[in-house]
Amino acid sequence: MNFDITVLGSNSALPTAQRFSSCHILNVRNKLFMVDCGEGTQIQLRKYKISFAKINHIFISHLHGDHVFGLPGMISSFDLLGRDHDVHIYAHADLKRIMDPYFAFFARQLNFKIVYHDINPSKHALVYNDRSLEVWTLPLNHSTPTCGFLFKEKPVSPNIRRDMVDFYKLGIKDIKLVKEGKDFVTPDGEIVANSRLTTQLHVPRSYAYCSDTAYAPLLPQLIKGIDLLYHEATFGLDLEKRAVQTKHSTTADAARVATEAGVKQLMIGHFSARYNKPETLLIETKQGFENTILAEDGLTLKL
């Protein structure tokens, strides 16, 4: 049961030859979710052999070009590849207003629908919900309405141990209660702990994508203890002023959020084009939060 994050772009707005602009792909039990869609995303999908057809949900953090300019190419290619199932786009309402005439001109007579889901980036709200996953918006602090996204896997029902069913002679009602997490009480009044009766397959996993944003004081409480936080670190400490002006984060801001939220791992990205080698940004961030890694185009993390 995979829960894999693949980075397709780790760069900020100005292009570089080394890094594409923002896009992550989350694979939850073989369903693919896209977060942001910078220019060239479809090229990266090809490069890293990711299925276009399995992408049904696209989440857009905000309406700056480096997070959306890949969308028209995606829609066109969906069409050219014969797509016949809907694609859902979760974004600020302006996206539909601005993009729809553009899509309509360049990709006419689609055999699928583009279903828009308007989100309010200033609210923390559930915007997607299925059997295995919840997606929540995370209000951020940027120069245009922006939100991050929290992907929370749902618990899987535990497997009941066959030997325990036989040993304690569990009936259908008992099994149902154990599956719901209850302990079992024998006719003699002995309490058998749920953990003795079941095999936990896995612990639900969680991942948050937070870009673009200055330090957002209310963010840490919304992402307490998650497995992986992707947080932008557009600038190093050398350009703190520039970060403030443009409402981006420094390495220290990213480390601070990770620390305050007590996340298990931090991945920084959205690097300014001036950092040819973002290793310096990694060193800085680690001073505030040790378990940090650099986003890199093509990197896949399996949680």
Added chain:
Amino acid sequence: MNFDITVLGSNSALPTAQRFSSCHILNVRNKLFMVDCGEGTQIQLRKYKISFAKINHIFISHLHGDHVFGLPGMISSFDLLGRDHDVHIYAHADLKRIMDPYFAFFARQLNFKIVYHDINPSKHALVYNDRSLEVWTLPLNHSTPTCGFLFKEKPVSPNIRRDMVDFYKLGIKDIKLVKEGKDFVTPDGEIVANSRLTTQLHVPRSYAYCSDTAYAPLLPQLIKGIDLLYHEATFGLDLEKRAVQTKHSTTADAARVATEAGVKQLMIGHFSARYNKPETLLIETKQGFENTILAEDGLTLKL
């Protein structure tokens, strides 16, 4: 005095990991001209170290996504890079109608103007003219109004040989006439050929970009004897039917145009994503026109 063509994208509509979509850069005496602007063009500019600031004129062959989806990123990056001089876009009038609201949303308060020049793709007309270059539209035969572009360098005034000026005692009026190409007649009636008096620096060069198109019967007469013809060959002979359906060219179509026009060299491109290695397309084309090369991302031809 350079006249260099650099290929930034040699692929057709569906993305591949190997090739970007259509864009050529022509460098004429250090002025850069862009032809088409597929998704990822700005990434390719970075990769091949081409100046954004020197690009002032962008010619768009037609309004299919793989020829224009790089424009919004270019305009945004022009802005982020501090551009303060206008950019001229030559395209079908629909481009302005469709793109302008999009540009206006994603790149507000520009310090430069986007100057649109409406072109009629069905006419052969002069659309750009400066001291060193003329650009002519070339009507093509595609599923939407489409034209190619013919770039014709102008002759450079010949340099007059200093020793001849002294020897024949040429006055200012004589020099002017010789610069205009006239022979000189001495007071004794001796005719001195212009070629003896001058040093020809170079022969004017010419290049045509023709994509996308099915075989266009009127095209060869418009590009007679040019130095370089870029002609699409989206499909090989194995997919002739598909070429007819989609109004694209096969390798044989491209060779036929090159032969009928008597061009010096043919470059084929706009390859369908199904051709991982377009060498087979080259072999086929050479059967009809020997002096053919393959377009390849990053290739620069110096004419």
